[in-house]
Each structure stands twice: as C-alpha cells, then as structure tokens.
Amino acid sequence: MGRTIGITTAEDIATGLVDGHQLVGKLRIYEQGADDEPLLSLPPEGIAQRFADEIQAVAAGRTVDAIGIGLPGIINCGFIEESPNLRQLKGAHMQNMVAEALRNRGVTAPVYVYNDADVLAAGLAATHGNLDRFIRVWTLGMGIGFGVYPRREGVWEGGHVVVSLDPRERYCGCGGVGHLEGIMGQRAMRLRFLDMEPDEVFENAQKRDQRCVEFVKLWHRALAAATANSIHLAGPGKFFISGFNARRLDINLLHQYLHEMVKMSPLQSYVFEVVPSSDVNSVIGAAVSAGQNAAA
Numbered sequence: 001m002g003r004t005i006g007i008t009t010a011e012d013i014a015t016g017l018v019d020g021h022q023l024v025g026k027l028r029i030y031e032q033g034a035d036d037e038p039l040l041s042l043p044p045e046g047i048a049q050r051f052a053d054e055i056q057a058v059a060a061g062r063t064v065d066a067i068g069i070g071l072p073g074i075i076n077c078g079f080i081e082e083s084p085n086l087r088q089l090k091g092a093h094m095q096n097m098v099a100e101a102l103r104n105r106g107v108t109a110p111v112y113v114y115n116d117a118d119v120l121a122a123g124l125a126a127t128h129g130n131l132d133r134f135i136r137v138w139t140l141g142m143g144i145g146f147g148v149y150p151r152r153e154g155v156w157e158g159g160h161v162v163v164s165l166d167p168r169e170r171y172c173g174c175g176g177v178g179h180l181e182g183i184m185g186q187r188a189m190r191l192r193f194l195d196m197e198p199d200e201v202f203e204n205a206q207k208r209d210q211r212c213v214e215f216v217k218l219w220h221r222a223l224a225a226a227t228a229n230s231i232h233l234a235g236p237g238k239f240f241i242s243g244f245n246a247r248r249l250d251i252n253l254l255h256q257y258l259h260e261m262v263k264m265s266p267l268q269s270y271v272f273e274v275v276p277s278s279d280v281n282s283v284i285g286a287a288v289s290a291g292q293n294a295a296a
Contacts, residue, residue: 003062004294005055005109006286008070009039009086010116010139014279015054017064018287021126027279028058044092052101059107067111068290069098070119070282072145074155078113084173085143112290115156116282117147123285124240124275125149135238136230138223140245141277143173144181146226151289159185163225183222186245202248220250224257227270231262236270242281246274 003024007015013030016023030050039047055067071094073083078095099111114122121137124130130149138158139145146158164178171191172182182188189198192215196204205212227239241249251272262268275281 002065002291004287004291005058005064005067006070006119006283006288006290007051007054007067008116008119008279008282008286009072010070010120010141010277010279010282012279013039013050013054014283015058016280016283016287017058017062018284018291021131021284021288023280023284027283028054029279030054039086040088042088044089044094044097047086047089048094048097048101051098052105052107055098055102056105056107064107064109066287066290066294067098067102067107067109068119068286068288068293069094069111069113070116070286071113072116072143074157075113075115078111080113110290110294112293114151114286114289115145115147117145117158118149118151118156119147119285119289120145120242120282121147121149121240121285122151122289123281123283124242126284126288127281130238133238134234135240136234137240137242138227139277140184140241140243140249142186144184145243146230149285158226158230161226161229163222163229180222180226184219184245198245198248217253219248220253221257223249224254224261227254227258228261231267231270236267238271238273241272241274242277244277246277249274 004018006018015028072085074081079093080089083089095111095113117139125135135149137147144159146156148156159181160176160179162178163180169178169182171188172179173187186198193201201212205216
C-alpha cells in the first residue's frame with residue numbers, strides 16, 4: 001500500500017498522511033477561525049470545500065494513491081443516506097463533491113467515503129495487527145457508533161439496536177424507542193437527568209445514590225445486550241471500546257451481564273479491549289480503507 005490520506009470528523013476535522021499503516025508526521029487538526037462557520041451550519045458543498053482544503057494542505061503537492069473520509073451516518077458508495085449528527089448531508093453524494101473540489105485544486109486521487117465507526121475499526125485493526133481477522137468497535141460519545149472490520153454488507157447502525165421494550169425509553173436522537181444510544185449516549189443521558197450532568201450521575205452512583213446506581217447498571221446492561229445480539233448474529237471475537245465515555249466502563253460488570261446473556265459455549269470466546277479515543281486511529285483507518293479500495 002502506498003501513500004494515502006485519511007480525514008475524519010469524529011470530534012474535530014483531523015487529516016493525516018499515511019504510508020502503509022503508519023502516520024507520516026503529525027495530524028493536521030482544523031482550527032476554526034472566528035469568521036468560520038461550524039460544520040453543522042455548512043451546506044454539503046461547503047463541507048466538501050473545507051475537506052478539500054485540509055486534504056490539499058496535507059498532500060502538500062505530493063502524489064497520493066487514495067483518500068478516505070470518515071463521516072457519521074448510513075453511507076452507501078459515497079452517498080449519505082442518513083446522518084443524524086450532520087443532518088444537512090442526508091441525500092448528498094459527498095464522494096463526488098469532495099472529488100470534484102479536489103480536482104479543481106489539482107488533486108486527482110480517488111476518494112472514498114465511509115462510516116466513521118468503520119474507519120475507527122479499520123484503524124484499530126491496522127495499529128493492533130488485526131488486519132487478518134474480524135473485529136468490532138463500540139464508540140461511546142454523544143451518540144453510540146458501531147464499526148466493523150473488514151467491511152461487510154449491511155447498515156451496521158449498532159447504536160440504534162433495540163435493547164429495551166420499555167415504551168418510556170425515548171431518548172435516542174433519531175426518535176426511536178428502546179435504542180442503545182437512548183441509554184448510553186451523552187445527549188440521551190443529559191435528557192434523562194435534567195438535574196445533573198453525566199459526570200455527576202456516575203459520581204453519585206459511587207456515593208450509592210440509588211437512582212444513579214440503577215442507571216449505571218442499566219447503562220452497562222444495555223451495552224451487554226447490544227454486544228450479545230452481535231455475538232448471536234455474527235459470532236464471538238474481539239470488541240474494542242473507545243470514545244470519551246469509554247472511561248466510565250466497568251469491564252467486570254459488563255462481563256457479568258454478558259455472561260448472563262450468552263450461554264452457548266461456542267459463542268463465549270469474546271474479548272474486550274478499551275482503547276483511548278484518538279483521531280490517529282480513525283485517520284489511519286480511513287486512509288487504509290481507501291488504499292485497500294484503490295488496490296482492489
């Protein structure tokens with residue numbers, strides 16, 4: 001695999017040049033100026049132009065073989081079918097838009113667009129020596145992402161799997177009832193506990209506040225249920241857990257609940273690894289995925 005560029009928008013716009021599976025130099029992090037519009041306010045064409053600016057700056061006149069972009073939402077062949085976190089992208093063919101913006105800047109490398117959780121899975125596979133096996137990753141942040149490597153056909157919106165039959169569970173940003181994201185997502189937790197922040201909820205659980213204790217159990221049980229569903233459908237294996245809320249995870253409690261849910265012995269060879277949230281893994285994953293596509 002030659003030189004490729006990866007760009008993601010997990011927490012900010014991060015762009016990097018990748019050679020093989022290694023980042024070359026430092027990441028370029030987009031710093032929004034006082035007069036710059038935030039991504040949430042930009043139309044799709046504006047986002048494409050901003051991405052092209054960042055990619056051109058990282059390429060710095062060098063020839064690259066492919067460019068990979070990680071974006072939130074349901075993505076099919078570069079077309080954004082749905083993107084709850086960047087709603088204006090719904091219906092946009094971002095792959096073509098970015099490619100055209102780059103051609104106008106003299107950059108002709110092929111462009112590929114992927115779900116942001118999938119590129120994180122690819123990046124973790126690359127940096128942990130797991131490119132030869134199936135891995136999954138949960139990202140615990142404002143929403144809940146679910147990525148798989150290698151990429152498989154399907155939607156893979158794991159954050160929206162149903163883990164509760166309680167009709168009162170309506171906190172998911174998509175409006176669905178009983179979703180994993182409606183329990184574990186940062187936004188959902190703020191809606192549920194209007195009198196305290198998520199940090200306070202977990203701190204109060206440590207102090208034996210019963211309402212908070214019960215929620216922390218629900219939080220872990222919800223992730224166990226979603227993971228059990230994945231295991232029962234796709235088999236056991238390695239699960240990475242990342243995102244800024246991964247620090248809240250009690251692995252022993254998660255294992256306890258999952259053991260209650262997965263009883264067939266051939267399915268019990270699952271492994272969890274919590275990894276720090278890092279733009280580097282996502283950028284490498286976007287670049288590696290693009291390089292694989294270009295070489296196929």
